[in-house]
Amino acid sequence: MPVNLPAGSALARPCPRSVSILSWNVLLPNSRDGWWLYKYYPPGVPAAATRWEARRELLEQTIGASQADIVCLQECSALSFASDFAFLFAAGYSAALHGKGRMRPATFWRSDRLRLCGADGAELPPADEPHGEEAPAAVGAAEHAVGGGPGDPSEAALVARFEAKRPGVLHGDRTLTTSFRVRGEDGADVPGCPPLWVTNCHLTAGPEARRRLRQVHEALDAIRKAREVAAINRAAEAAAINKAAGAAAMSTASEAEAMNRAGAAAISTASEAETVCRAREAVAVGRTRDTAVVFTAQANAAAGREGAATGGGAAGRLTRGQVAGGSVPSRAAAVVCGDMNSQGRSAVRELLETGLVWPSFRESGDPTESEQVEVTSRARRQEIGRFACAYAGGAAPTGALAGAQVGGQEGGGAGGGDDGGGGDEGGEAAPPPVLPPPTMYAASLSAAMRSPDGSMSPALVSALTECFETLSAGGASLDCAATDAWLRMINGSPDRGSESRAAAACRAENGSDLLSLHDFLTVYQAELDQGKYWGVEHDVRMMRGVGMWVEGSTPFTATFDQLYYTAGALRLRGVLEPVSAQRRAALLAGSTWLPNEWAPSDHLPIGAVLTLEDIPAGEGG
Numbered sequence: 001m002p003v004n005l006p007a008g009s010a011l012a013r014p015c016p017r018s019v020s021i022l023s024w025n026v027l028l029p030n031s032r033d034g035w036w037l038y039k040y041y042p043p044g045v046p047a048a049a050t051r052w053e054a055r056r057e058l059l060e061q062t063i064g065a066s067q068a069d070i071v072c073l074q075e076c077s078a079l080s081f082a083s084d085f086a087f088l089f090a091a092g093y094s095a096a097l098h099g100k101g102r103m104r105p106a107t108f109w110r111s112d113r114l115r116l117c118g119a120d121g122a123e124l125p126p127a128d129e130p131h132g133e134e135a136p137a138a139v140g141a142a143e144h145a146v147g148g149g150p151g152d153p154s155e156a157a158l159v160a161r162f163e164a165k166r167p168g169v170l171h172g173d174r175t176l177t178t179s180f181r182v183r184g185e186d187g188a189d190v191p192g193c194p195p196l197w198v199t200n201c202h203l204t205a206g207p208e209a210r211r212r213l214r215q216v217h218e219a220l221d222a223i224r225k226a227r228e229v230a231a232i233n234r235a236a237e238a239a240a241i242n243k244a245a246g247a248a249a250m251s252t253a254s255e256a257e258a259m260n261r262a263g264a265a266a267i268s269t270a271s272e273a274e275t276v277c278r279a280r281e282a283v284a285v286g287r288t289r290d291t292a293v294v295f296t297a298q299a300n301a302a303a304g305r306e307g308a309a310t311g312g313g314a315a316g317r318l319t320r321g322q323v324a325g326g327s328v329p330s331r332a333a334a335v336v337c338g339d340m341n342s343q344g345r346s347a348v349r350e351l352l353e354t355g356l357v358w359p360s361f362r363e364s365g366d367p368t369e370s371e372q373v374e375v376t377s378r379a380r381r382q383e384i385g386r387f388a389c390a391y392a393g394g395a396a397p398t399g400a401l402a403g404a405q406v407g408g409q410e411g412g413g414a415g416g417g418d419d420g421g422g423g424d425e426g427g428e429a430a431p432p433p434v435l436p437p438p439t440m441y442a443a444s445l446s447a448a449m450r451s452p453d454g455s456m457s458p459a460l461v462s463a464l465t466e467c468f469e470t471l472s473a474g475g476a477s478l479d480c481a482a483t484d485a486w487l488r489m490i491n492g493s494p495d496r497g498s499e500s501r502a503a504a505a506c507r508a509e510n511g512s513d514l515l516s517l518h519d520f521l522t523v524y525q526a527e528l529d530q531g532k533y534w535g536v537e538h539d540v541r542m543m544r545g546v547g548m549w550v551e552g553s554t555p556f557t558a559t560f561d562q563l564y565y566t567a568g569a570l571r572l573r574g575v576l577e578p579v580s581a582q583r584r585a586a587l588l589a590g591s592t593w594l595p596n597e598w599a600p601s602d603h604l605p606i607g608a609v610l611t612l613e614d615i616p617a618g619e620g621g
Contacts, residue, residue, distance in 0.1 A: 002390075003574040007583075010067045011609050014573055016184045017193055018611045019114070022068035022576070023337040023563055025075050025202070026059060027601035028103050032080045036497065037595075039538035042443070043547070045597050052084070055600035060087045066576070066607060069113045070180075074202040074339045075103040082158040096169045097162040098176045105176045105200040105338060106162075112187070114180040114196075116168035119223075119230035121181055121195045124167045170226070173211075175219040176200045179226075182612065193612045194333050194569065197223050197384075201338035203348070206531075209363055209375045213347040216336065220351075220382040223332065332384045333569040333612050339603065342366055343559045347375040352387035352564045356380070368558065385566035390575050390608040391436030438557035439578050439604040441587040441594050445533040446556075448548040456525055460536070460548060467543035468520050477514040490539040499539070502526050552590045561606050569613050576607035 005011065011020030028034040031052040038050040048054055063071055064087075071088065081097055085108070088095070094111050098104040109116075116124055170177040177199045182190045199219045203212040340348055344365020351357050357380040362372040449460045456464075471486050472478050478486065483503060484494040491497040506519040527536050541547035565572065579587070586592055594602045 002572045005574045005576045005607075005609075007577045007580045008062065008065050009576070010065060011069075011574070011576060011607050012067075013069070013609060015611060016190050017182065018573060018609055019070065019180075019182060019196060020066070020068045020607065020609045021070045021072065021198070021335060021337065021563065022063060022066045022605055022607040023072040023074075023200070023561060024059075024063075024605040025339040025561060025601060025603035026073050027055075027595060027603065028075045029055070029077050029080060029084045031056075031077075031084055033077045033102070036491070036535070039535050040595055040602055042549075042593050042596055043541060049597040050595075055595075056084065056087070058598070058600040062605060063088065064091065066605075068607060069110050070198055071108040072198065072200040072337055073106050073108070074200070076106040077102070078104060078159050078163065080155065081106065081162060082155055095162050096166075096176060096178055097159065098174075099163040099165065099171050101174065103202065104163075105174070105202045107176055107178050107198060107200045109178070109180060113183055115183060115189075116166075117179050117181040117195055118167055119179060119195065119226035120234060121189075123181075170219070170222045172199075172219045172222060173215045174202050174204060175215055177219055177222060190612075192614055194331075196612065197332060197334040199223075199334070199336045199338075201336065201340060203339065203341045205341040207369065207371065207373075209342065209347050209369065209373065212340070212342055213351060213357060213375050213380060216348045216351060217380050217382060219336070220334075220384050223334065224383050227332065331569045332566060334384050334387075334566045335563065335570070335610070336387065336565075337563040337606070339560050340562050341560050342369065343562075344369075349389070349562075349564075351380060351382055353389070355382055355386060385568050387564040388567040388572070389436060390563040390565060390572055391606065436559050436562065437578055438559050439561040439606060440556075440558040440602060442534070442556045442558075442602065443537060443549045443593050444553055444556040445537055445548055448550075449533055449536060450528060454529075456521065456528065460524075460540075461521065463540050463544065463548065464521055464524055465517065467540060468517050470544065477516050478520070480513050483515050486543070490542050498527065498530070498532075499523055550590075555587060555590055555593055561603055563606050563608050565608070565610055570610045571613055572608060573611055574609040576605065578604035578606055 011022065013020055027037065027040070029052055030037045030050075038047065041050050071093065073085075076097060077084065078097065082089075085095070085106075088108050092110055092112060093108040094116075095106055095108045097106045118124060165171060168179050177197060180196045180198065182193045182196065184190045199216075201216065201219070203215050336352060340346065342348060342363070344363065346363050346366065347357050347361060350361055357376055359374060359376055359378060361375060363369055363375065364372070447457075449457055451457050468478070471482050473482075487494040487497065487500050487503070490499065494500060502523040503515055503519070506515060506522060507513055510516075510519070524536055524539075537547040537549055561578075583598070587594070594604070
């Protein structure tokens, strides 16, 4: 049975075949981008705690304490990636950064414990990236070059090396997949361990269930295709070796035959009968031996031709059906983790745990997704294996992982086996999922700010009207000076933020520099429509001294951060508690929310320790 590991503790590995993984949506680093993130924080948090320097220190403490072999982060910025996470490079991690997006997934791995590999586990040529001891020096050079710090040309050039496409790294739609070989203490690959696939996700938020399903399905299908190509290449290599061996044997036999014939011709000119007889006897013996050599050569050549016919020629000769028939390993050691932006019985979870999503499937169990819609117009199947949720199964009481037994519950979650199949459409409904612990705790503001029809609540209208009257000094509108004062109060500048752009649009539409109460309310209705409750809460609090949040109110919680693993190829050994009992009690009591002075993100980290199971010979891909 897996063990619960206390929040902030090390993800200790019980054996060389084990791997520890930490996943964390770190909230967009505000070293260069994300100036508005101070609005996420609850009242009373010092301004210094909202800055990147303080947040980075907290990240370094938590990630460093975990000693994770693999660290999957979401919401990294390409503008400052190398300098933001210099502490990980200094600790001996290598990294891959997704090549697209403002907020990207990035995967780090300890170079002494893992190496990137191909789908067949083969060693790859060294990547053009700083790693280990080289990275801190390269990052330091970037920080002190032209202008210094995040965003300068040296930083951009360095980041480009991390986001470059290369073998062992697959870039998908908001997914980043890497394949690894596990290394032992001597630096060599641990014998018998198959490649480990890790898909780091930051799926699309909002009512986008169809796209989220497609994002994960495409990531898993990319793994399937990579494994099939590896199997085809292995078959081609084997056929080429057989063909070469057969040709070499045939050539050797031909040479021997020619030499014997030459000897027989020379001997036939001898005048002494006894010599001729002896020579003929020698030739007869030689030909008997040559016949055996030629027979062996012909057999090897035939084997070579048969190998070529069944896959040793062009890659396309090995069909997908032949691959599924046994040339490709039936099990893959794979992990899918990250910010899924969905919870409950989602389509993503259905695909991972059952291997199949029918058009009739409807999501359930997520209060943020109340409308049930079709998520796919055709059956979606994945062939990597049955996944289990690391946090959905039973676990032993909190304790040290080193003392856990290897036996007991396998998988630790719903769904076992490794066939990746799914049930028949219209069968029995899946049992209600065991919900993992929340990884998000936020102020519950929607009920206070919105009416059931989506419009602004009377309480918020009243609060904003009070703010407007204060800003306008009791007047009917805000002039340019009052508007600038308002924007400086909430955004620190009149020239940035969505509020500034919306106010400018209202003035342009009115053909006037004045902003009416209706315009003011329109600006904040747009903020609500974008889901920026935290921003509206901050602004109201800044303008009138108190926001809509009531201390002690029940918080909004969500479990968007999840970690799945293939139960047939990986064994769950331990799971990391996202937060300590004391801090969880404070969050549930409504005295604070995330992020705050001890939490650098609006998400909590999750982690697990997994052991790679023995893979039979021929199933190592």
